[in-house]
Amino acid sequence: MHSLLKFVMRVRLTMSALAAAMLAVAMISMIAISTACYAADPPSVDWDKINSEALDYFRAYLKFDTTNPPSNTTAAMDYLKGILDKEGIATETFESKPGMVSLVARMPGPAGVKPLLLMSHADVVPAVAANWTHPPFGAELDDGYVWARGTIDNKAHGIMALMTMLVLKRNNVPLRRGIEMMVNPDEEAGGANGAEWMVKTHWDAIDPAFAFNEGGGAAPDWLGLKGVSVPVAVSEKRVMWLHLSVRGKGGHGSVPKPDNPNLILVNALHRLLENQPPIRITPIITEAMDAVAPFEPFPTSFELSHLELPEMSRLAMAGVLSPYNIQALLRDTISLTMMNAGVKVNVVPTIAEAGLDCRLLPGTDAEAFLKRIRELLGDERFTIDFIQHPDEAPPSPTSGEAWEAIKRAVAKNFKEAMVVPWMTTGGTDSRFLRARGVPAYGFVPTVLAAGEMARVHGDDERLSVDNLNRGIKVTYDLTIDLCAAKQ
Numbered sequence: 001m002h003s004l005l006k007f008v009m010r011v012r013l014t015m016s017a018l019a020a021a022m023l024a025v026a027m028i029s030m031i032a033i034s035t036a037c038y039a040a041d042p043p044s045v046d047w048d049k050i051n052s053e054a055l056d057y058f059r060a061y062l063k064f065d066t067t068n069p070p071s072n073t074t075a076a077m078d079y080l081k082g083i084l085d086k087e088g089i090a091t092e093t094f095e096s097k098p099g100m101v102s103l104v105a106r107m108p109g110p111a112g113v114k115p116l117l118l119m120s121h122a123d124v125v126p127a128v129a130a131n132w133t134h135p136p137f138g139a140e141l142d143d144g145y146v147w148a149r150g151t152i153d154n155k156a157h158g159i160m161a162l163m164t165m166l167v168l169k170r171n172n173v174p175l176r177r178g179i180e181m182m183v184n185p186d187e188e189a190g191g192a193n194g195a196e197w198m199v200k201t202h203w204d205a206i207d208p209a210f211a212f213n214e215g216g217g218a219a220p221d222w223l224g225l226k227g228v229s230v231p232v233a234v235s236e237k238r239v240m241w242l243h244l245s246v247r248g249k250g251g252h253g254s255v256p257k258p259d260n261p262n263l264i265l266v267n268a269l270h271r272l273l274e275n276q277p278p279i280r281i282t283p284i285i286t287e288a289m290d291a292v293a294p295f296e297p298f299p300t301s302f303e304l305s306h307l308e309l310p311e312m313s314r315l316a317m318a319g320v321l322s323p324y325n326i327q328a329l330l331r332d333t334i335s336l337t338m339m340n341a342g343v344k345v346n347v348v349p350t351i352a353e354a355g356l357d358c359r360l361l362p363g364t365d366a367e368a369f370l371k372r373i374r375e376l377l378g379d380e381r382f383t384i385d386f387i388q389h390p391d392e393a394p395p396s397p398t399s400g401e402a403w404e405a406i407k408r409a410v411a412k413n414f415k416e417a418m419v420v421p422w423m424t425t426g427g428t429d430s431r432f433l434r435a436r437g438v439p440a441y442g443f444v445p446t447v448l449a450a451g452e453m454a455r456v457h458g459d460d461e462r463l464s465v466d467n468l469n470r471g472i473k474v475t476y477d478l479t480i481d482l483c484a485a486k487q
């Protein structure tokens with residue numbers, strides 16, 4: 001009896017100690033949460049006024065024709081620089097080639113703490129005005145949207161960074177981490193004279209702790225999920241562009257012969273393209289699907305959480321993973337994008353050429369991939385040249401300060417939205433940062449349905465004013481969370 005009493009008392013003591021410890025932990029985390037909340041809501045931001053000012057800047061910025069080629073960003077960068085200079089925010093410009101200007105603006109934090117980098121690009125792809133309902137560089141406001149080339153890709157993102165800096169500066173928000181904004185040219189041509197050049201030749205001018213860039217954002221009905229989801233790009237497929245050429249024997253078109261280079265090319269390409277690389281589920285996709293699966297109906301939920309089983313991946317790819325832009329994330333891909341041969345209909349040419357746009361998953365052995373291509377072409381007469389070699393950059397972590405801040409900003413601004421690590425099929429400037437070991441996240445805080453995204457690089461690109469406003473607010477919250485001194 002006595003020992004039982006002692007035992008019970010010991011258990012009670014242990015439990016009350018445990019309860020006290022839990023209470024302490026809860027209190028500490030409440031203090032931490034309230035600190036974060038306070039820091040995220042500094043007083044006196046008149047958002048209506050900020051939004052209206054932002055809209056003016058946005059439309060003016062869009063009117064600069066920064067089409068790439070030639071990616072001339074001089075005037076656009078002068079414009080943004082003028083706004084920042086007037087507010088007393090330090091700026092610097094860098095010119096890689098005539099007209100290709102990068103802008104860096106800085107709000108310094110304490111020495112020894114690397115800054116947050118908000119990056120975007122100012123160049124845009126060409127627009128065929130005749131196909132547009134609004135002039136592509138008119139930045140007209142119609143039906144709640146701003147219509148212009150570059151609204152989504154990627155000028156709004158630059159304005160979100162700009163307004164964030166202006167609001168922080170005007171409110172004299174004390175910083176525990178500095179903030180940088182970088183706007184680059186040349187992204188649409190691969191970034192060699194923009195972000196890549198900055199990273200290679202002016203690293204000292206940026207050297208951030210982490211970066212936010214294009215590549216992800218909120219989407220409704222994503223993968224069949226209810227409401228809005230937020231796929232954030234932590235990695236991207238790697239560009240490998242190949243030029244194939246094969247020589248045969250030219251001659252008269254009236255005499256068919258097997259050494260016609262067109263025949264050799266067509267037959268080889270057929271063998272190659274009929275044998276697309278196998279499905280490979282990368283760790284990012286596994287992590288994303290593990291997050292998504294519980295919210296999907298059965299049997300999709302089961303398929304997505306067992307993609308490593310070939311039968312399950314086959315079923316999922318016939319279902320929720322059927323969109324081509326998602327399928328392209330499940331394997332290395334080969335697109336036949338160029339073919340060139342012949343000068344006249346009755347002349348057999350001596351050479352036939354093709355261009356292949358290959359995109360490799362993170363971790364794919366490029367040598368082995370090329371070897372497989374050679375084997376499938378199955379013809380010694382082929383010459384294969386690289387137009388672009390694939391980079392290898394590690395994925396950004398799905399944990400740590402920046403990732404957690406994204407999750408908090410999303411929780412605050414997007415009702416019940418899930419943040420999912422994701423990958424882009426296309427390349428972005430993020431890879432240059434990742435290759436330097438800097439976590440870079442593709443996250444533009446807008447909500448864009450597939451139909452709006454389809455206008456990117458297409459006709460009638462536009463962004464709603466609501467999305468611009470939302471993007472500014474979330475970028476600001478994210479920046480406050482990561483950079484403002486805790487009160």
Ligand SMILES: [Zn+2]
Nearest residue numbers: 153154187214
């Ligand atoms: Zn872009």
